[in-house]
Amino acid sequence: MTVLVVVDHDRGTIAPAVLATLTAGRGLADDLNTTVEALTIGTNADALSDMLANYGATTVHQAHHEILVDYGPDAWGEVLAQVVRATSPQVVLGCGTERGHEVVAQAAARLDLPAVMNCTEFTPGDTHDGPLGMIRTRWGGSLLEKTELDSPIKLVTLANYSTEAVESKTNSRVIQFEPTLDSSVTHSIVRDRVERIAGVTLATSPVVVSGGRGVGSAEGFAPLEELASLLDGVVGCSRAVTNNGWRNHADQVGQTGTRIAPDIYIACGISGAIQHWVGAMASKNILAINIDKEANIVTKAGYAVIGDLHTVVPAICAEIKRRRGES
Amino acid sequence: MNILVCVKRVPAPGARINITENGQAVDTAFLGFTVSPHEECAVEAAVQLVEKDGGAVTVLTLGPSEAEEQLRTAVSVGAAKAVLLVNDGPDWDPQRTARGISSSIRQLESAHGPYDLILFGNESADSCGYQVGIRIAIALGRPMVNGAKALDVENGLATIRREADSGQELYTLPLPACIGIREGINLPRYPTMKGRLASKKVDIEQVSINAVPGGQRMIQLRRPAETASTTVILGTGPEAASAVVDLLDELGVLS
Numbered sequence: 001m002t003v004l005v006v007v008d009h010d011r012g013t014i015a016p017a018v019l020a021t022l023t024a025g026r027g028l029a030d031d032l033n034t035t036v037e038a039l040t041i042g043t044n045a046d047a048l049s050d051m052l053a054n055y056g057a058t059t060v061h062q063a064h065h066e067i068l069v070d071y072g073p074d075a076w077g078e079v080l081a082q083v084v085r086a087t088s089p090q091v092v093l094g095c096g097t098e099r100g101h102e103v104v105a106q107a108a109a110r111l112d113l114p115a116v117m118n119c120t121e122f123t124p125g126d127t128h129d130g131p132l133g134m135i136r137t138r139w140g141g142s143l144l145e146k147t148e149l150d151s152p153i154k155l156v157t158l159a160n161y162s163t164e165a166v167e168s169k170t171n172s173r174v175i176q177f178e179p180t181l182d183s184s185v186t187h188s189i190v191r192d193r194v195e196r197i198a199g200v201t202l203a204t205s206p207v208v209v210s211g212g213r214g215v216g217s218a219e220g221f222a223p224l225e226e227l228a229s230l231l232d233g234v235v236g237c238s239r240a241v242t243n244n245g246w247r248n249h250a251d252q253v254g255q256t257g258t259r260i261a262p263d264i265y266i267a268c269g270i271s272g273a274i275q276h277w278v279g280a281m282a283s284k285n286i287l288a289i290n291i292d293k294e295a296n297i298v299t300k301a302g303y304a305v306i307g308d309l310h311t312v313v314p315a316i317c318a319e320i321k322r323r324r325g326e327s
Numbered sequence: 328m329n330i331l332v333c334v335k336r337v338p339a340p341g342a343r344i345n346i347t348e349n350g351q352a353v354d355t356a357f358l359g360f361t362v363s364p365h366e367e368c369a370v371e372a373a374v375q376l377v378e379k380d381g382g383a384v385t386v387l388t389l390g391p392s393e394a395e396e397q398l399r400t401a402v403s404v405g406a407a408k409a410v411l412l413v414n415d416g417p418d419w420d421p422q423r424t425a426r427g428i429s430s431s432i433r434q435l436e437s438a439h440g441p442y443d444l445i446l447f448g449n450e451s452a453d454s455c456g457y458q459v460g461i462r463i464a465i466a467l468g469r470p471m472v473n474g475a476k477a478l479d480v481e482n483g484l485a486t487i488r489r490e491a492d493s494g495q496e497l498y499t500l501p502l503p504a505c506i507g508i509r510e511g512i513n514l515p516r517y518p519t520m521k522g523r524l525a526s527k528k529v530d531i532e533q534v535s536i537n538a539v540p541g542g543q544r545m546i547q548l549r550r551p552a553e554t555a556s557t558t559v560i561l562g563t564g565p566e567a568a569s570a571v572v573d574l575l576d577e578l579g580v581l582s
Contacts, residue, residue, distance in 0.1 A: 010493055071496070073461075074470055101450075102473050105458035109465035114422050114542035117457045133546075138454055143344055143353075144549050145454075151542040157457075187470040187500050196494035203492070207580050231580050239340075242511070249476075249511025250490070255340070255452065256364045256510040264578055273341040275452070285578060287561075287571065300556060303574060307564040315565030319572045320581065 001129075003029040003036045004061075004089035006080060007052065008100045011070060012044035017095040019055050019165035021158045025093045026056040026168060031124045032090060037061060039177075041079050042068035046174075053172035055165065061087070063177045071099060072189030075181060077106020082179045084111060084153060091132065092153065096160035108155045115155040116147060120162040132156075140255035140278035161261060161282040200234060202251060206263040207233025210253055210280075211241060214269020214290065214309055218246040223313040224268060230320050236260065238276045254279035268309040272297025289313065328382035328480065330373040331435070331442040333428060333460065334366040334401060336394040337453045344453075350547040352417065353453070362397045365448030369508035371515040372478050373446055374405035380480065383407040385435070385442075389428055391415050395531055403518035403526035410435065412536040418454070422541025425462030431534060432467065443502045444485060449473055449509045464505035472498045473507030 005025040008015035022038065029036040038057040040048055042064070049060040063079045080103055084092060094104035101117050108115035116136055123133035131150040137159050138145050149156070202208065209228040211221055221235060228235045236253040237246070253260055255275040265283035270276060272288070272295055280286065281300075288301035289309045298304045305312055338344060338358040345354040362370065373384040386401040388394045389412040398409035412431055419427065436442065445467075447460030457473075464471030476495075477488035480502070487498040487506060500506070518526070561570040575581045 010491060013493075015492075073472055077461075098449075098474050101457035102461065105461040106465070106471075108458065109425075109462040112422075114420065115458055116543055118455060131544075138548070139344060139452065140455065141551070143346075144551050146546040146549065148544045148546055149542060150544065184468075184470075187504075188472050188498060190496045191499050192497040193491075193493065194488075194495040194497070196492075201492070231575065232582055233580070243514070245514060252511065264575070264580055274343065275340040287574065288558075293560075298558060301558055302556065303559050303561055305561050305563070305567040305571060307562075307567065311565045312567065315568035316571050319568040320575075323572060323581075 001032075001088070001090040002034050003032065003091045003093055004083070004087065005036060005038045005057070006092065006094040006100070006103055007038050007040045007045060007048060008095045008097050008103075009040065009045050009048065012047060014048055014051065015095055015097055015099070017097050017100065017160055020163045021093060021095045022052065022055040022057060023166045024158050024163040028091060028093070028122050028124070031122070034090065037089070039063065039080065039083055041076050044069070049172065049174050054167055054169050056168040056170050057172055058170055060172060060174050061177050062174055063179055065179055065181050067181055067186055067189065070190040072185065073102045073106050074185040074188045076103045077110060078181060078185045079179045080104070080107035081110040083177055086177070089153065090129075092155045094157040096157050100157050104155050104157050111153070113153055113155055114149055114151050116149050117157045118159040119156050120144070120159045140275065141281065142274045142278055160259065202234050202236055202253070202258045203260060205234040207231045208236045208253070208260055208262045209233055209266045209268070210236035210238070210270060211268045211309070212238040212270030213240040215241065215246070220310070221247065223310070223317060226317050227266070227313055230317060233262070238270050267297050267301070268313060270297050271295050272300060328377055328380050328443045329440060330376060330382065330384045330444045330446065331432065332366065332369050332373045332384060332386045332401070332406070332446045333463070334362045334370065334386055334388050334397060335448070335451045336360050336388060336390045336397045337363045337451060340364060340452055346548045346550070350549055353548070360393070360396065362400060363448050363452045364510045365450065365508055367515045368510050368512050369446040369448055370401045370404060370406060371513045372508055373444070375513065376444070376478075376480055378405070385410065387428070387431070388412065389414055389419070389424055389536065398531055399526040399529065400518070402529045403522040404516055405522065408532070409529055410532045410534060412534050414536065419538070420541040420543040420545070421456040421458045422462065422543070423538045425459045425466065427536045427538035428459070429463050429466040430538065431536060432463065441503055444480070445469070445505045447505065447507045449507045460505060460507045467505070469503050469505045470500045471505040471507070472500060475506050475508050476512050478506060478508070478512065
């Protein structure tokens, strides 16, 4: 009656959220007096088993099938459903990533079992096969829901950034699993890919310089682009900016855009509405540049400059260049 | 093409969400409502597809009677038909919602013929369950991909692009298929005069609905603990530039 962590990976490259998920799974397994195991899907993930053992997995189930050369929601969901039927874990724990939710939801649908996504903490009940209590996020994190999952097998995902990964070297064994997959699950396998040119993305950049309605226009982003470039960072924006067509949706930081966790988030002319805040709140440091000292983002930021971004941002760029001996 | 778009009525994003005294529900007193953001884009995507290839868009929601407002909004931007599955009680859990909608879709399809495409939002803005669309797809036996940022249909095949850390993933699904749409796939249009008139005239098909509850039971809603934060004001105006660059240096981002 174990906790089974579903390993999210892209053709063998582990998703950063997995190790934290494994750590959380270990904590939950301790509370339930059991052990944590991991499931990898596809032979290209076999090499991850050592790393998974370093973070507590006592068993790694490696699912192998000739069609599992890439990701596919129906295929991975069906594999997980079959592994669940074969091993009867008490809890199935997926990562709080897009694929993480998708695979758990697929398996839950196929098993006709309930599933609860984006859990931040668990409160096991008095009996190990009774309902499992948890807290989960709503609205991307600006509201919390205390909920209960009553089911012989509990399928959940862990909210991203809710736990830190902690090593725990464990003796581990590998068990191979051969699912039975038919053509119905092959339709949704990734057909092709357009590889990103190497470099940081909005989601991974340690520095994000972001603009909101206060920037005023697409052209108004020029000083922000310069600042981002000087800091080897990327430019982000709020939903107001993308709704106005000033920037591409790919640059949007927010609940329906991208969630970021940079070392520093510089928010220029952004009021900090709730759905923007949930996209930015995992940032390690936030500097708000705003003419309004009562703006929501200013009250939540660690640092602020009260002023017009159109003069402040160029001044910051000039100062950086001066110190570097350019200018 | 016959396209069905499933939408949800949610409080308009950006509003502060307050909770009722007993923590059992969102306090709707001063809230405006809208179609959830991903789904707004799903309606637009469907309308664009039928503008290109002919056919009709049906929009469906499971929600309170007031959700008629969201259906009429969808009609005002190009949906032809609207179906309201009425639930005036507390929100249903995702399994129950999916069961209700699936059985309704089966009835609609036996009456009107199959839908080539059923579109959903990636996740609803409020409860963010990430699963209703997927459950419906499995119940109907159709392939399902979430997170679509681009969608095209040609010769009975839907081509989908979605974003991953490594770049873009391309999927092709044979119709009939189910797809979860992400905001950013398009910029939803504003209604035209003609659309507004149509939205006033359209007959909303109201269906009373029931379904077996699922295994998730909401106990209480609450706000996250307000972490006391002190904001260090580095200065006012461009004169603060020096203090800002000191901070950037301290944080190690000044390469």
